[in-house]
Amino acid sequence: MKVEIILLLLSPIFLICIAWEYRSHRENYSIKDSVSSTLLALLHQGSDLLAFTLLSPLFLYLYQWRLFDIELTFITVFLAFVLQDFLYYWFHRASHNIHWMWAAHVVHHSSPKMNLTTAFRQSFMYPLAGMWVFWMPLIFIGFPIELTFLVVALNLAFQFFVHTQVIKNLGWVEYLFNTPSHHRVHHSVADQHIDKNFAGVLIIWDKLFGTFEAESELIPCKYGAVGHPYQLNPIKATWWQWGYMIAKCGKARGFTSKLKALFGYP
Numbered sequence: 001m002k003v004e005i006i007l008l009l010l011s012p013i014f015l016i017c018i019a020w021e022y023r024s025h026r027e028n029y030s031i032k033d034s035v036s037s038t039l040l041a042l043l044h045q046g047s048d049l050l051a052f053t054l055l056s057p058l059f060l061y062l063y064q065w066r067l068f069d070i071e072l073t074f075i076t077v078f079l080a081f082v083l084q085d086f087l088y089y090w091f092h093r094a095s096h097n098i099h100w101m102w103a104a105h106v107v108h109h110s111s112p113k114m115n116l117t118t119a120f121r122q123s124f125m126y127p128l129a130g131m132w133v134f135w136m137p138l139i140f141i142g143f144p145i146e147l148t149f150l151v152v153a154l155n156l157a158f159q160f161f162v163h164t165q166v167i168k169n170l171g172w173v174e175y176l177f178n179t180p181s182h183h184r185v186h187h188s189v190a191d192q193h194i195d196k197n198f199a200g201v202l203i204i205w206d207k208l209f210g211t212f213e214a215e216s217e218l219i220p221c222k223y224g225a226v227g228h229p230y231q232l233n234p235i236k237a238t239w240w241q242w243g244y245m246i247a248k249c250g251k252a253r254g255f256t257s258k259l260k261a262l263f264g265y266p
Protein backbone atom coordinates (compact mmCIF):
# COMPACT_ATOMS: atom_id res chain seq x y z
CA MET A 1 0.00 0.00 0.00
CA LYS A 2 1.31 3.42 -0.89
CA VAL A 3 1.55 5.64 2.18
CA GLU A 4 -0.07 8.57 0.34
CA ILE A 5 -3.32 6.60 0.64
CA ILE A 6 -3.33 7.27 4.42
CA LEU A 7 -4.42 10.88 3.96
CA LEU A 8 -7.12 9.82 1.47
CA LEU A 9 -8.39 7.17 3.91
CA LEU A 10 -8.57 9.80 6.64
CA SER A 11 -10.38 12.32 4.42
CA PRO A 12 -13.92 11.33 5.61
CA ILE A 13 -12.84 12.20 9.19
CA PHE A 14 -11.39 15.51 7.95
CA LEU A 15 -14.63 16.31 6.11
CA ILE A 16 -16.85 15.51 9.13
CA CYS A 17 -14.72 17.80 11.34
CA ILE A 18 -14.86 20.60 8.72
CA ALA A 19 -18.67 20.26 8.44
CA TRP A 20 -18.98 20.48 12.25
CA GLU A 21 -16.67 23.51 12.47
CA TYR A 22 -18.42 25.25 9.57
CA ARG A 23 -21.88 24.73 11.09
CA SER A 24 -20.88 26.02 14.52
CA HIS A 25 -18.37 28.77 13.54
CA ARG A 26 -19.30 29.95 10.07
CA GLU A 27 -17.71 33.33 10.80
CA ASN A 28 -14.24 31.72 10.59
CA TYR A 29 -14.88 30.53 7.03
CA SER A 30 -14.91 31.89 3.52
CA ILE A 31 -16.03 29.33 0.95
CA LYS A 32 -13.67 30.73 -1.72
CA ASP A 33 -10.75 30.48 0.68
CA SER A 34 -11.60 26.87 1.63
CA VAL A 35 -12.02 25.85 -2.03
CA SER A 36 -8.64 27.44 -2.82
CA SER A 37 -7.00 25.55 0.08
CA THR A 38 -8.61 22.26 -0.98
CA LEU A 39 -7.34 22.67 -4.56
CA LEU A 40 -3.88 23.36 -3.14
CA ALA A 41 -4.12 20.14 -1.08
CA LEU A 42 -4.92 18.11 -4.22
CA LEU A 43 -2.02 19.69 -6.15
CA HIS A 44 0.27 19.04 -3.17
CA GLN A 45 -0.75 15.36 -2.99
CA GLY A 46 -0.12 15.00 -6.74
CA SER A 47 3.35 16.55 -6.56
CA ASP A 48 4.19 14.45 -3.47
CA LEU A 49 3.26 11.26 -5.30
CA LEU A 50 5.27 12.29 -8.36
CA ALA A 51 8.30 13.24 -6.24
CA PHE A 52 8.10 9.95 -4.29
CA THR A 53 8.06 7.99 -7.55
CA LEU A 54 10.95 9.96 -9.08
CA LEU A 55 13.07 9.90 -5.91
CA SER A 56 12.43 6.25 -4.99
CA PRO A 57 15.71 5.03 -6.59
CA LEU A 58 17.61 7.55 -4.45
CA PHE A 59 15.80 6.40 -1.28
CA LEU A 60 16.58 2.76 -2.13
CA TYR A 61 20.23 3.63 -2.77
CA LEU A 62 20.52 5.40 0.58
CA TYR A 63 18.75 2.52 2.34
CA GLN A 64 21.49 0.16 1.05
CA TRP A 65 23.97 2.18 3.13
CA ARG A 66 21.81 2.04 6.28
CA LEU A 67 23.53 1.93 9.66
CA PHE A 68 21.17 -0.62 11.25
CA ASP A 69 18.72 -3.30 10.24
CA ILE A 70 15.62 -2.17 12.08
CA GLU A 71 12.86 -4.68 12.75
CA LEU A 72 9.29 -3.43 12.84
CA THR A 73 8.11 -3.49 16.45
CA PHE A 74 5.95 -1.15 18.49
CA ILE A 75 9.10 0.43 19.96
CA THR A 76 10.82 1.03 16.60
CA VAL A 77 7.64 2.50 15.05
CA PHE A 78 7.32 4.79 18.09
CA LEU A 79 11.00 5.77 17.72
CA ALA A 80 10.51 6.54 14.03
CA PHE A 81 7.51 8.72 14.92
CA VAL A 82 9.40 10.73 17.56
CA LEU A 83 12.54 11.08 15.45
CA GLN A 84 10.56 12.22 12.41
CA ASP A 85 8.75 14.75 14.61
CA PHE A 86 12.14 16.08 15.76
CA LEU A 87 13.27 16.36 12.12
CA TYR A 88 9.94 18.01 11.26
CA TYR A 89 10.69 20.71 13.84
CA TRP A 90 13.97 21.52 12.06
CA PHE A 91 12.37 21.30 8.62
CA HIS A 92 9.70 23.76 9.74
CA ARG A 93 12.18 26.08 11.44
CA ALA A 94 14.35 26.06 8.30
CA SER A 95 11.23 26.78 6.22
CA HIS A 96 10.80 30.05 8.12
CA ASN A 97 14.48 31.03 7.99
CA ILE A 98 15.69 30.09 4.50
CA HIS A 99 14.06 32.01 1.64
CA TRP A 100 14.24 29.03 -0.76
CA MET A 101 12.19 26.93 1.68
CA TRP A 102 9.91 29.81 2.74
CA ALA A 103 8.95 30.23 -0.93
CA ALA A 104 7.14 26.89 -0.62
CA HIS A 105 6.01 27.12 3.00
CA VAL A 106 4.56 30.65 2.81
CA VAL A 107 1.57 29.25 0.90
CA HIS A 108 0.46 27.53 4.12
CA HIS A 109 0.56 30.87 5.96
CA SER A 110 -0.86 33.06 3.24
CA SER A 111 -4.55 33.02 4.25
CA PRO A 112 -6.09 35.50 6.70
CA LYS A 113 -8.51 32.71 7.68
CA MET A 114 -7.76 30.11 10.35
CA ASN A 115 -9.94 27.03 10.22
CA LEU A 116 -9.53 23.30 9.58
CA THR A 117 -9.31 23.86 5.81
CA THR A 118 -6.23 26.08 6.38
CA ALA A 119 -4.40 22.78 7.00
CA PHE A 120 -5.05 21.89 3.33
CA ARG A 121 -3.22 25.01 2.18
CA GLN A 122 0.07 23.46 1.06
CA SER A 123 2.49 24.14 -1.77
CA PHE A 124 3.12 21.67 -4.58
CA MET A 125 6.67 23.07 -4.66
CA TYR A 126 7.73 21.32 -1.42
CA PRO A 127 9.68 18.59 -3.27
CA LEU A 128 11.74 21.29 -5.08
CA ALA A 129 12.18 23.22 -1.83
CA GLY A 130 13.78 20.03 -0.45
CA MET A 131 11.35 18.87 2.23
CA TRP A 132 12.20 15.21 1.57
CA VAL A 133 15.89 15.82 2.38
CA PHE A 134 14.91 16.19 6.04
CA TRP A 135 13.59 12.61 6.20
CA MET A 136 16.76 11.07 4.75
CA PRO A 137 18.44 10.59 8.16
CA LEU A 138 15.64 8.14 9.06
CA ILE A 139 16.33 6.04 5.95
CA PHE A 140 20.08 6.25 6.53
CA ILE A 141 19.65 5.08 10.14
CA GLY A 142 17.75 2.09 8.77
CA PHE A 143 14.03 2.78 9.18
CA PRO A 144 12.28 1.19 6.18
CA ILE A 145 11.34 3.70 3.44
CA GLU A 146 7.60 2.93 3.67
CA LEU A 147 7.67 3.40 7.47
CA THR A 148 9.54 6.69 7.07
CA PHE A 149 6.89 8.11 4.74
CA LEU A 150 4.10 6.60 6.83
CA VAL A 151 5.19 8.62 9.88
CA VAL A 152 5.61 11.71 7.66
CA ALA A 153 1.97 11.28 6.54
CA LEU A 154 0.73 10.63 10.10
CA ASN A 155 2.49 13.76 11.35
CA LEU A 156 0.79 15.79 8.62
CA ALA A 157 -2.56 14.15 9.44
CA PHE A 158 -2.21 15.08 13.13
CA GLN A 159 -1.57 18.68 12.17
CA PHE A 160 -4.94 18.92 10.45
CA PHE A 161 -6.57 19.09 13.90
CA VAL A 162 -4.49 22.03 15.18
CA HIS A 163 -5.87 24.42 12.56
CA THR A 164 -8.91 25.76 14.39
CA GLN A 165 -9.97 28.72 16.48
CA VAL A 166 -12.77 26.73 18.13
CA ILE A 167 -10.73 24.71 20.64
CA LYS A 168 -9.33 27.06 23.24
CA ASN A 169 -7.25 25.14 25.81
CA LEU A 170 -6.68 21.42 26.27
CA GLY A 171 -5.28 21.40 29.82
CA TRP A 172 -2.32 19.06 30.41
CA VAL A 173 -2.17 18.21 26.67
CA GLU A 174 -0.79 21.72 26.09
CA TYR A 175 2.43 20.83 27.94
CA LEU A 176 3.39 17.96 25.69
CA PHE A 177 1.64 18.33 22.36
CA ASN A 178 1.22 20.88 19.60
CA THR A 179 -2.37 22.10 20.06
CA PRO A 180 -4.73 24.53 18.29
CA SER A 181 -3.68 27.17 20.83
CA HIS A 182 0.07 26.72 20.10
CA HIS A 183 -0.50 26.58 16.35
CA ARG A 184 -2.65 29.74 16.31
CA VAL A 185 0.42 31.52 17.70
CA HIS A 186 2.51 29.99 14.89
CA HIS A 187 0.12 31.37 12.24
CA SER A 188 -0.13 34.80 13.86
CA VAL A 189 1.68 37.83 12.43
CA ALA A 190 1.83 39.69 15.78
CA ASP A 191 5.46 40.69 16.50
CA GLN A 192 5.78 38.41 19.53
CA HIS A 193 4.43 35.47 17.54
CA ILE A 194 6.80 35.57 14.56
CA ASP A 195 8.97 32.42 14.23
CA LYS A 196 7.41 30.65 17.21
CA ASN A 197 5.95 27.15 17.74
CA PHE A 198 7.39 25.14 14.84
CA ALA A 199 6.23 21.82 16.34
CA GLY A 200 4.50 19.11 14.35
CA VAL A 201 3.14 16.79 17.04
CA LEU A 202 5.26 17.38 20.17
CA ILE A 203 5.63 20.95 21.46
CA ILE A 204 8.65 19.87 23.54
CA TRP A 205 11.06 20.71 20.68
CA ASP A 206 10.05 24.40 20.80
CA LYS A 207 10.48 24.40 24.57
CA LEU A 208 13.90 22.73 24.25
CA PHE A 209 15.20 24.98 21.48
CA GLY A 210 13.80 28.31 22.67
CA THR A 211 11.06 28.96 20.11
CA PHE A 212 8.02 28.39 22.33
CA GLU A 213 5.42 31.12 22.87
CA ALA A 214 2.17 30.52 24.73
CA GLU A 215 -1.08 32.04 23.48
CA SER A 216 -2.21 34.97 25.59
CA GLU A 217 -5.34 37.11 25.65
CA LEU A 218 -3.07 40.17 25.77
CA ILE A 219 -1.72 39.52 22.28
CA PRO A 220 -4.57 38.55 19.92
CA CYS A 221 -3.63 36.36 16.96
CA LYS A 222 -3.98 37.91 13.51
CA TYR A 223 -3.49 35.51 10.61
CA GLY A 224 -1.61 35.81 7.34
CA ALA A 225 1.98 36.02 6.07
CA VAL A 226 4.15 39.12 6.40
CA GLY A 227 4.92 40.70 3.00
CA HIS A 228 2.92 38.15 1.01
CA PRO A 229 -0.29 39.19 -0.74
CA TYR A 230 -3.34 37.00 -0.15
CA GLN A 231 -4.07 35.04 -3.34
CA LEU A 232 -7.17 32.89 -3.88
CA ASN A 233 -5.86 31.46 -7.16
CA PRO A 234 -3.87 28.36 -6.11
CA ILE A 235 -1.29 28.81 -8.88
CA LYS A 236 -0.72 32.50 -8.09
CA ALA A 237 -0.56 31.66 -4.37
CA THR A 238 2.11 29.05 -5.13
CA TRP A 239 4.23 31.17 -7.50
CA TRP A 240 4.18 34.60 -5.90
CA GLN A 241 7.06 34.13 -3.45
CA TRP A 242 9.22 32.27 -5.99
CA GLY A 243 8.79 35.21 -8.38
CA TYR A 244 9.61 37.68 -5.63
CA MET A 245 12.70 35.68 -4.59
CA ILE A 246 14.02 35.29 -8.16
CA ALA A 247 13.53 39.04 -8.81
CA LYS A 248 15.34 39.84 -5.55
CA CYS A 249 18.20 37.54 -6.57
CA GLY A 250 18.33 39.12 -10.04
CA LYS A 251 18.60 42.64 -8.57
CA ALA A 252 21.19 41.67 -5.94
CA ARG A 253 24.75 42.76 -6.76
CA GLY A 254 27.52 40.23 -6.26
CA PHE A 255 27.52 36.49 -5.71
CA THR A 256 27.18 36.66 -1.91
CA SER A 257 24.17 38.99 -2.13
CA LYS A 258 22.56 36.69 -4.69
CA LEU A 259 23.09 33.67 -2.43
CA LYS A 260 21.64 35.65 0.46
CA ALA A 261 18.55 36.48 -1.59
CA LEU A 262 18.00 32.76 -2.20
CA PHE A 263 19.09 31.21 1.09
CA GLY A 264 19.09 34.05 3.61
CA TYR A 265 16.29 35.02 5.99
CA PRO A 266 13.21 35.80 3.90
Ligand SMILES: [Zn+2]
Binding pocket: 092, 096, 105, 108, 109, 186
Ligand atom coordinates in the same frame (compact mmCIF):
# COMPACT_ATOMS: atom_id res chain seq x y z
ZN1 LIG B 1 5.03 27.58 9.42
Ligand SMILES: [Zn+2]
Binding pocket: 108, 119, 163, 183, 187
Ligand atom coordinates in the same frame (compact mmCIF):
# COMPACT_ATOMS: atom_id res chain seq x y z
ZN1 LIG C 1 -0.35 25.47 10.10
